[in-house]
Amino acid sequence: MATILLVEDDTNIKDLVTFRLEMEGHEVTAVDDGRDALAVAQADPPDLAVLDVMLPGYSGLEICRKLRADASTAEIAIIMLTARGQESDVEAGFDAGADDYVTKPFSPRELARRVEALLARGQH
Template sequence: MATILVADDDEDIRDVVSFKLGNAHHTVVVAADGAEALRIASSRDLDLAVLDVRMPGLTGVEVCRRLRQDPATAALPVILLTAQSEEGDVEAGFAAGADDYIAKPFSPREVGSRVQALLARSRS
């Protein structure tokens, strides 16, 4: 299966998403902030990243932007996960290079389905 980075400063959200993806037989690597997410992305071979928009230090949008600027991670599929669902916030996420955007509150099943769909598209 896939190796997926889950970066969120909320431990409960990290646990729920990690549990759902782990049950789908993915290897899950977690980060509590944007800087840690970038360190992991530069040192691990990842198949996908799920990033919270509002993290301390570097936001998920900034992490996504930096991932896109680095040739080693430019093609990494990214899903932004956030409580912000205003149109402007969604546009900012996509402008930074996000492949998908999931608004909180979310269903763990929805996260799992979107991860599977994005992985399938990225592998074809």
């Protein structure tokens, strides 16, 4: 079991991803605001974060950069989960420090497999 921070402001997606990851045995903390996400991650760093890009407060890209810049959160595995699927958007996600990039619409099963793959590698 891993601890996962899910940052998603769409309630339906947040509920769906939380349900799927909890079915896989993970402990999920879900928030819908970028500032809250950063505070939660810094207070109790999760094993993995799933970040939407377009969020109130800080964007997912800003959160990613801030997590990578802080020694206490730099090793968190990060998956971007976003509707922004242009090549430049994907590049921006990886440039910010993301380990993986999943575009919406997405398969919850595929997202769960990507989470498991990142956790199994134990790295970012």
